[in-house]
Amino acid sequence: MKVSREEKQLRREQKRALQRDRQEKRRQVLIIFGAGGAAAVAAGIPVVGVLLAPALTPSQTAWRAVGKVSDFQVGQTTEVKFRVADAREGQGVSSTVGAWLRRTSESRFVCFQMNCTHLGCPVHWVPSSELFLCPCHGGVYDQTGRNVAGPPRIPLRRHAVRLVGDTVEVQAQPIPLPGLNGPGLTGSDQRGAGS
Numbered sequence: 001m002k003v004s005r006e007e008k009q010l011r012r013e014q015k016r017a018l019q020r021d022r023q024e025k026r027r028q029v030l031i032i033f034g035a036g037g038a039a040a041v042a043a044g045i046p047v048v049g050v051l052l053a054p055a056l057t058p059s060q061t062a063w064r065a066v067g068k069v070s071d072f073q074v075g076q077t078t079e080v081k082f083r084v085a086d087a088r089e090g091q092g093v094s095s096t097v098g099a100w101l102r103r104t105s106e107s108r109f110v111c112f113q114m115n116c117t118h119l120g121c122p123v124h125w126v127p128s129s130e131l132f133l134c135p136c137h138g139g140v141y142d143q144t145g146r147n148v149a150g151p152p153r154i155p156l157r158r159h160a161v162r163l164v165g166d167t168v169e170v171q172a173q174p175i176p177l178p179g180l181n182g183p184g185l186t187g188s189d190q191r192g193a194g195s
């Protein structure tokens with residue numbers, strides 16, 4: 001069958017229209033993926049920043065005076081309070097943490113973090129039994145902070161301690177987030193002041 005000239009022309013135009021349509025669709029897909037990718041990257045930047053911040057930000061600590069040496073008796077464990085290392089103006093009571101300071105000799109102190117190493121409840125010092133007790137799930141620590149009963153699997157964490165003249169200073173950490181920025185039990189933590 002013979003195809004007329006007009007029909008040939010019509011088919012050519014249909015073919016061109018089809019190609020233009022395909023190119024337009026391809027362009028739109030690229031635009032969508034490009035915008036989506038940019039949005040994903042933009043949205044991801046804060047998340048990545050938050051995730052990497054602890055690794056990129058140097059650990060912040062600060063020495064805080066908690067009293068005179070003579071305020072503490074050898075063999076006694078006393079609650080002390082001080083401002084966290086990252087305390088800000090107007091932060092109020094949330095910028096203050098408690099800890100248990102024990103004077104073990106004339107020149108040695110150890111300072112235990114208040115938070116249980118199980119799930120972070122504040123532990124209480126019971127002088128009559130010389131034990132730290134956690135009211136939440138019955139965790140028990142001895143006078144050296146060693147976990148001796150209940151769910152805690154590791155000892156109480158410690159703050160480093162130093163003596164500056166006749167002042168006792170403890171090393172404050174940022175607001176404690178159990179498992180994330182606890183100082184852990186390093187060698188210097190365990191030695192305490194005067195060692």
Ligand code: FES
Nearest residue numbers: 116118119134139
């Ligand atoms: S939080 Fe202390 S025993 Fe669970």
